[in-house]
Amino acid sequence: MDTFFLRLFFTILKFFHLKGVNLEQVHMIASTKLMLDRRRKPATWKRSQQKEPGNAMLYTMFVYALMGLFIGLMIFILPDFMLAMIILHTYLLFMLIMTLITDFSNVLLDTSDSQIILPKPVTSRTLLVARTLHIIVYLGQLVLAIMICPLVLLTIKYGIPIGITLLVTTLLTTAIGIFITYILYGLVLRYTNEQKVKDIIGYFQVFMTVFLQ
Amino acid sequence: MLKGIDLQVAPGMILGYIGPNGAGKSTTIKIITGIIDEFEGEVKVMGMDVRKEALEVKKRIGYIPELAALYDSLTPVEYLKFTGKLYGLSDAVIAGKGWELLKLFDLADKAEARMNTYSKGMRQKVLLISGLMHNPEIIFLDEPLSGLDANAVILVKEMLQQLKQSGKTIFYSSHIMDVVEKISDRIVLIDQGRVIADGTIDVLREQAQQGSLESIFKSLTATDTATTNTAKEIIDVLNS
Numbered sequence: 457m458d459t460f461f462l463r464l465f466f467t468i469l470k471f472f473h474l475k476g477v478n479l480e481q482v483h484m485i486a487s488t489k490l491m492l493d494r495r496r497k498p499a500t501w502k503r504s505q506q507k508e509p510g511n512a513m514l515y516t517m518f519v520y521a522l523m524g525l526f527i528g529l530m531i532f533i534l535p536d537f538m539l540a541m542i543i544l545h546t547y548l549l550f551m552l553i554m555t556l557i558t559d560f561s562n563v564l565l566d567t568s569d570s571q572i573i574l575p576k577p578v579t580s581r582t583l584l585v586a587r588t589l590h591i592i593v594y595l596g597q598l599v600l601a602i603m604i605c606p607l608v609l610l611t612i613k614y615g616i617p618i619g620i621t622l623l624v625t626t627l628l629t630t631a632i633g634i635f636i637t638y639i640l641y642g643l644v645l646r647y648t649n650e651q652k653v654k655d656i657i658g659y660f661q662v663f664m665t666v667f668l669q
Numbered sequence: 670m671l672k673g674i675d676l677q678v679a680p681g682m683i684l685g686y687i688g689p690n691g692a693g694k695s696t697t698i699k700i701i702t703g704i705i706d707e708f709e710g711e712v713k714v715m716g717m718d719v720r721k722e723a724l725e726v727k728k729r730i731g732y733i734p735e736l737a738a739l740y741d742s743l744t745p746v747e748y749l750k751f752t753g754k755l756y757g758l759s760d761a762v763i764a765g766k767g768w769e770l771l772k773l774f775d776l777a778d779k780a781e782a783r784m785n786t787y788s789k790g791m792r793q794k795v796l797l798i799s800g801l802m803h804n805p806e807i808i809f810l811d812e813p814l815s816g817l818d819a820n821a822v823i824l825v826k827e828m829l830q831q832l833k834q835s836g837k838t839i840f841y842s843s844h845i846m847d848v849v850e851k852i853s854d855r856i857v858l859i860d861q862g863r864v865i866a867d868g869t870i871d872v873l874r875e876q877a878q879q880g881s882l883e884s885i886f887k888s889l890t891a892t893d894t895a896t897t898n899t900a901k902e903i904i905d906v907l908n909s
Contacts, residue, residue, distance in 0.1 A: 495783070575732040
């Protein structure tokens with residue numbers, strides 16, 4: 457799944473002709489980071505399952521798609537369109553921010569990168585583009601998993617134009633989600649230290665685990 | 670951290686960079702290799718400013734970090750492909766050279782295992798390979814022998830000598846005098862961000878005898894009765 461997204465966004469990236477960006481390096485960094493994602497245990501992974509996840513990302517996506525199915529069925533049943541949309545977008549925003557904070561925090565606040573990538577001949581622009589590409593692919597998978605069922609059900613009930621509109625509002629909600637997460641990190645880092653951030657992430661992880669069980 | 674390090678290093682030699690814990694060894698290396706770019710002063714590698722021509726400099730240097738900084742859920746083959754690609758090597762070169770080197774470092778049978786199952790010494794070997802694979806002209810080593818077994822230590826020492834003979838410059842940082850004094854052509858001793866001695870091992874020993882460097886030298890060579898006494902005191906405290 458992520459290789460498909462990577463190929464898609466990478467093809468788009470090729471059309472931009474960015475200056476001072478080595479596309480081969482961008483692809484290598486982004487694909488390696490996605491491989492690390494696949495192998496990282498999600499924070500909500502049950503402790504009883506001691507063995508290494510074969511593809512942790514796929515498992516997370518499956519769980520989210522399943523939950524999306526329930527939400528989708530709910531809006532299918534709800535008679536009020538406005539209410540259904542409010543619930544759906546609130547749910548999306550909530551899931552997005554929670555996942556960004558719990559699972560993606562070690563990507564956003566990665567320090568081992570500097571030791572590994574900075575001594576290599578990689579420009580800071582290349583690194584920035586590679587990181588952005590990685591985050592976009594990651595979020596693409598996540599949003600797809602959360603919204604696929606509601607999107608299909610909504611299109612069946614209200615028609616294709618509404619379905620396309622939902623696609624647009626989904627992208628906007630995602631943007632807000634990223635924005636809120638960054639503000640949150642910014643605020644916490646501004647007023648406290650790194651240890652505190654890790655504690656707060658810990659609280660969120662406990663909450664998410666309870667929520668998902 | 671650093672309060673004035675002025676060094677000129679001639680090519681084709683092994684420079685031992687030594688100092689007690691927290692003296693600023695790693696910081697110096699991080700500045701030269703471009704990990705830290707906020708500093709005052711001027712650093713030039715092969716005549717190129719490390720901040721202005723960072724890319725050119727980084728292509729020609731190899732850096733082997735301490736503390737096994739690598740992505741440990743990758744296998745060594747994947748990791749070498751990653752670093753090799755960043756240095757602009759082709760797939761064929763990476764696969765060929767990488768495999769050959771893994772074999773020579775005794776890692777061939779574990780090449781498909783993820784590195785989070787690796788010991789510290791095995792990770793260090795992977796870091797050595799990844800830092801040297803693009804055949805750099807200057808090599809920075811930060812505690813390269815930590816965790817290696819006896820055979821690998823001898824192997825690496827011999828490798829460094831032969832690299833020097835083929836004209837490479839080696840910047841070897843460590844806090845253990847033993848190895849440094851055997852392999853280095855020149856030793857720079859630093860403490861608290863300052864260069865306090867600079868020369869061959871004989872010059873340094875002479876200075877140590879005169880007393881100016883005595884205490885710090887002892888803390889590095891550690892063949893002193895004072896350390897025995899400290900050890901004894903620690904054991905006494907533990908037993909009390």
